[in-house]
Amino acid sequence: MNTDISSNHDGQRPRVALIAGPTASGKSDLAVRLAQSVPRAVVINADSAQVYADLAVLSARPGPDEMRGVPHRLFGGWDGAQACSAADWAAAARDAIDAAHAADALPILVGGTGLYIRTLLDGIAPIPPIDPDVRAAVRAMPVAQAYAALRREDRARAAALAPADATRIARALEVVRSTGTPITVWQAQREGGIADRIALSAVVLMPDRDWLYQRCDQRFAAMWHAGAIDEVRALLARGLDPDLPVMRAIGVRDAAAFLAGECDAATAIAAGQQATRNYAKRQYTWLRHQPPAQWPRLTHENYAENANLAALFQL
Incomplete structure (x- = not known):
């Protein structure tokens, strides 16, 4: 803060x-x-x-x-x-x-x-609404699978999260998949x-x-x-x-x-x-x-x- x-x-x-x-x-x-x-x-x-x-x-x-x-x-x-x-x-x-x-x-x-x-x-952060289909697909993934996907699609954010942090992993993955932009980029804008x-x-x-x-x-x-x-x-x-x-x-x-x-x-x-x-x-x-x-x-x-x-x- x-x-x-x-x-x-x-x-x-x-x-x-x-x-x-x-x-x-x-x-x-x-x-x-x-x-x-x-x-x-x-x-x-x-x-x-x-x-x-x-x-x-x-x-x-x-x-x-x-x-x-x-x-x-x-x-x-x-x-x-x-x-x-x-x-x-x-x-x-x-x-x-x-x-x-x-x-x-x-x-x-x-x-x-x-x-x-x-x-x-x-x-x-001014993150646009998440595509409902993207959210549903991400939230249905086991945390290990979601974390592996996040490491491929937003390596920096994945490195900052614990592999078992299901809530933050899902949020980061749905943001990058829905918007095409990593969540950390959005969070830099307030x-x-x-x-x-x-x-x-x-x-x-x-x-x-x-x-x-x-x-x-x-x-x-x-x-x-x-x-x-x-x-x-x-x-x-x-x-x-x-x-x-x-x-x-x-x-x-x-x-x-x-x-x-x-x-x-x-x-x-x-x-x-x-x-x-x-x-x-x-x-x-x-x-x-x-x-x-x-x-x-x-x-x-x-x-x-x-x-x-x-x-x-x-x-």
Whole structure:
């Protein structure tokens, strides 16, 4: 991500706040507290699970009590039958940000989905729509076959991918076959980013890992007993494509296995907790290395009880 926040004090650019953090880090609470510390604000979701209406419980989407009267946008806005791509979300986020500015409110982006954040700020490669026949043929190939084909047709991209990375291999192969141009060439061209027209105040939450993993375990267990089973039961009843993002969300497969009688509740909960910790670890690694170095990294002690949030965000 190449976003520059040197313009934080440029009064000519509309202000946007961003709270990026791993799951269970308390970022939603921090967003609401920040919103309450300024005259007017809107919290905008940047979490790829919380966009789905079907995942109120398993995504830990904030409820009315947690929103505390602060307007929230892009939470639960997509039906699970429709995949929300990074481009889809970024387009909706741009509209939400513009609407907030038109209302003289501070947009506060909150989430931990790096691809969403990067797409919004830096833009997205203008790759043309993939030919459906090409996509179907590529996606039907075993990963070893697809990787061998990619090595012939886009050697540079193949060299950058692990041979078992089925998703990225298929994407690279379908792009080069459909457009005749390697995906890396497309990715060098970015359009639609907003970083050059806003003044961004961003922070990255980096809490203690032991504390974070304990929170992950506690939260998943609480979800399980707060309606996760009913939520997954309703999802399964819809007969959705198992490859849709909503069906691959953390906890869905574990709850589905329990409902099918394949494991007991304790085993399903333990599996969901482990998956949550693994996800938090991946987010933690991404957040440590990928956002710009000038974005402040905050420990739990820096943000949990900080009473001067406007100063923390340089607002």
